[in-house]
């Protein structure tokens with residue numbers, strides 16, 4: 001059992017994340033000294049904490065041995081019956097069938113068809129920035145494009161965008177009173193599920209050509225999904241479908257401000273935008289970890305793992321692994337190779353990763369050529385959350401051309 005003041009506790013301490021962001025020094029110590037660590041504290045059910053890139057990759061790529069169903073999220077107790085039964089909670093063969101029913105919306109062609117609309121929203125957002133000389137970037141810029149796109153894809157009307165934003169914070173940022181309106185994450189999940197069940201029923205009664213209609217009316221083995229299944233799928237799409245991308249944009253912007261030589265390079269070399277986006281994803285890692293459960297006795301890095309043990313795959317730690325990334329704590333927009341795990345790996349790897357990448361690219365392609373100067377206008381603030389997390393306030397002042 002870890003002593004309550006042991007530095008390793010910071011990995012799952014929302015207060016720490018709220019004050020400092022990710023505990024990169026502690027994660028580096030874990031990688032070096034305890035890469036397969038039995039994390040047992042008085043606050044959570046225990047799990048093996050994996051912090052090395054190769055171990056996280058091994059678990060992600062072996063879904064038969066490491067199951068998603070029993071416990072997906074670290075803060076849920078073992079055996080907790082989550083009302084959520086979406087893709088992250090499923091295992092094959094059910095997972096394969098459900099994922100196939102939604103995959104069509106995320107093909108390269110489907111995403112390419114949205115590129116024009118993304119550029120329009122990116123231009124509007126940067127025009128609004130240009131009408132002033134300072135802003136709180138997270139709300140004014142970072143949240144805008146991902147939230148609008150996911151609502152348009154799902155067919156959720158514009159006036160409900162603030163509702164979608166709030167429901168998402170109630171789930172992901174439940175420990176942060178500045179962000180949530182729910183008493184705890186469970187209440188947040190219940191509220192969001194209720195909202196999504198409403199959409200599910202409406203689209204079954206009157207289907208349209210939006211993504212919510214596809215999910216609500218999809219047939220798996222000739223049968224419609226249950227309302228709970230549909231609401232679960234919708235819920236992960238509305239929440240993971242924008243908040244993570246917004247965090248990557250916000251954290252990416254802060255990284256550029258703190259590394260002015262990288263910002264200058266990106267301005268000079270717009271062809272590096274895709275690579276810069278990839279590095280932002282590695283450096284920020286908005287979805288920090290997931291949990292799997294061992295389906296049999298096995299071994300990781302020479303350590304015995306027993307059937308039924310939970311295993312936390314820490315993407316954020318893996319993405320700073322010195323054995324995988326040269327100069328791993330540095331932010332380098334032209335990093336290559338960059339085999340980061342910000343989207344996970346294996347059959348559960350993020351279904352929306354291309355959408356997220358292209359949204360980020362659209363925003364930075366619009367912003368970078370127009371931004372003459374940018375600096376912090378106060379201290380950045382982080383969300384009190386250790387799972388899906390990021391900045392909550394990024395006050396900046398700047399000079400941007402156009403948009404009068």
Ligand code: HEM
Nearest residue numbers: 087088241244245248287343344345348349350351352356
């Ligand atoms: C920068 C943005 C994003 C990040 C960092 C991110 C990260 C992740 C991660 C780490 C996983 C879990 C992988 C695993 O368990 O191995 C995941 C799964 C998922 N993501 Fe994302 N995601 C992002 C954007 C999106 C978007 C835009 C959507 C949808 C529109 C989305 C929908 C999902 C879904 C449905 C899953 C579950 C997939 C499955 O279990 O089969 N995500 N994402």
